[in-house]
Amino acid sequence: MKGSSHALIGVGAGAIAGLQIESDVMTVSVCSAIGAISALVPDLDTNGLARNGITLSKQVAKWLMHAIGTLLFIAITYRFFQTGMTPDILLYGGIAVLLFVVSRFLKQKWMLTMTGLLVMLVGFVLHQSIGIMLAGSYMIIASFLPHRSYTHSLVGLAFFAFVLHHLHEQWPIDGMLAAGIAGYASHLIADMKLLPMNRRGVKWFAPLWNKEF
Known part of the structure; x- marks a missing residue:
């Protein structure tokens, strides 16, 4: 399924979650955005559609390294x-x-790992924000995982919920946790083999049980 489709489904999941918290337009809109973003997170793994969307290009990273080195x-x-x-x-x-x-040996496949390290550094600088550092660690771990493996399982969902919990403690946005979990879960449901457009399924219970659903 395309990333745009996952995002659209995530919007709906986030909006429904927001409506359960508060029915005002602002809360529902924010939860819809959180749902859309969260629905793309599982595809940060290797060969995932969202992987290159949030990372710097190799050329930009090289330019930054050269600029910093020269300075x-x-x-x-x-x-x-x-x-x-x-x-x-x-x-x-x-x-x-x-x-x-x-910079001479830099490859695009390493850029998500480097982005995750940068996010962790930002989290450390910003009053040692546990939530931001955990988000960076998710990116780093995902950058080494095969597509549709642990990020597409209940383990990935639980880790993402843990990240959201700490982000919510620092920035208590109404519905953040519910909308984020709903958006992430919507991706796993939309990728299930039960749906006719999917050739592969999702290993919900990996690593304990590797059956695809």
């Missing part, structure tokens, strides 16, 4: 003429060299 070289050169060789200059010079080296 570091300029800064440490200026510092060297002021203070001479210091441990800080060696450290930041090593980081700059590492950025240039890594």
Whole structure:
């Protein structure tokens, strides 16, 4: 099923969840958006349709690495003429060299992992936000998983609910948890083999039971 179809189903699931919480337009609209986003999350795994949608392109990542590395070289050169060789200059010079080296071997398939690491770093900087750091860890784990494996199971749903719980503690948006779970679950239901458009099913109970439904 296409990502747009999953998002549309997620909108409906999120709206229904929002209506159970509060019937005002704002709550239902926010829950619809949360449902749509959550419905795309399971496809962050390898070869998933949503994988490249949230990641930087390899070209942009390379440009950023080169830009940061160049700025570091300029800064440490200026510092060297002021203070001479210091441990800080060696450290930041090593980081700059590492950025240039890594950029030469960068591949698009690694970009979701790097995005997840960046999200975790943002979570740490923003008052050590557990929810944001957990969201980053989800991306990192998903980047190594085969398509329609654990992100398409009750394990993935439970982990996503855990992420939402912590995000809700920091940003208590009405209906966030219910709409997010409903949106994520809607993806798993829409991918079931019981529906005629799906050749493959979903391993709801992986890793305990690998039967496709």
